[in-house]
Amino acid sequence: MNIIKKLGAAALIGASLALSACTTGLPAKVTRYSAMPVPAGQSFYVVPGNGTASGLQFNSFAGVVTRQLAARGYRAAASPQAADMLVRVSYGVDQGKQEVEVDPFGRYGRFGDPFYRGFYDPRFGVYYGRPYYSRYGYWGPRSPYYYGWNDPFWYRRGGGLGGDVRVYTVFQSFLDMDIVRRADNAPLFEGHARARSQTDELGTLVPNLVDAMFTGFPGRNGETVRITVPAHR
Numbered sequence: 001m002n003i004i005k006k007l008g009a010a011a012l013i014g015a016s017l018a019l020s021a022c023t024t025g026l027p028a029k030v031t032r033y034s035a036m037p038v039p040a041g042q043s044f045y046v047v048p049g050n051g052t053a054s055g056l057q058f059n060s061f062a063g064v065v066t067r068q069l070a071a072r073g074y075r076a077a078a079s080p081q082a083a084d085m086l087v088r089v090s091y092g093v094d095q096g097k098q099e100v101e102v103d104p105f106g107r108y109g110r111f112g113d114p115f116y117r118g119f120y121d122p123r124f125g126v127y128y129g130r131p132y133y134s135r136y137g138y139w140g141p142r143s144p145y146y147y148g149w150n151d152p153f154w155y156r157r158g159g160g161l162g163g164d165v166r167v168y169t170v171f172q173s174f175l176d177m178d179i180v181r182r183a184d185n186a187p188l189f190e191g192h193a194r195a196r197s198q199t200d201e202l203g204t205l206v207p208n209l210v211d212a213m214f215t216g217f218p219g220r221n222g223e224t225v226r227i228t229v230p231a232h233r
Contacts, residue, residue: 026208028195034218039073045083049090093173175209
């Protein structure tokens with residue numbers, strides 16, 4: 001009986017984590033290759049990579065990259081000509097793709113009753129149904145149909161008996177960063193960060209992708225890792 005009780009609680013916790021993960025940060029997939037020198041005051045300058053225009057927006061993101069490299073012992077140069085290394089940065093986001101998600105807890109999942117609140121099994125001491133959502137995330141095992149603020153499944157988007165359907169747009173964003181030795185263009189670092197999100201705002205996405213790129217920098221050669229960084233607001 002204790003084993004089943006623990007399994008029920010674990011299921012609720014697992015569901016809570018899965019449903020609230022998207023609100024805690026931007027998950028990114030990062031691949032890096034490196035031959036970076038040990039930091040010893042080498043200078044660098046951030047320039048636009050292929051397909052990326054210079055301008056105020058780029059300058060803002062270049063500043064984010066500059067702070068990351070400076071924090072690791074490298075030195076920002078006053079101009080590309082004065083730098084030991086050139087840091088080429090490209091970024092972007094696609095036009096988005098519509099996706100459909102079915103609420104696994106089914107707000108109308110008990111005979112179509114919108115007031116169905118799950119049920120409590122006194123034998124094992126667990127609720128069956130959906131954990132409640134508050135401004136602090138999902139929790140359990142309170143009544144599965146207690147709703148708090150900003151529940152991403154609160155708004156019913158369609159669907160029939162036994163499932164709520166949520167329709168939303170997913171955007172694919174990217175950040176590419178190549179570092180070369182300015183004197184001979186020898187490659188020192190190549191990094192790629194990719195993410196899926198429900199926003200296409202580059203001002204939000206790019207700083208998060210930069211943070212992901214520099215998490216564990218310079219990383220292991222050829223290793224692809226999944227990194228979730230605290231969300232920039």
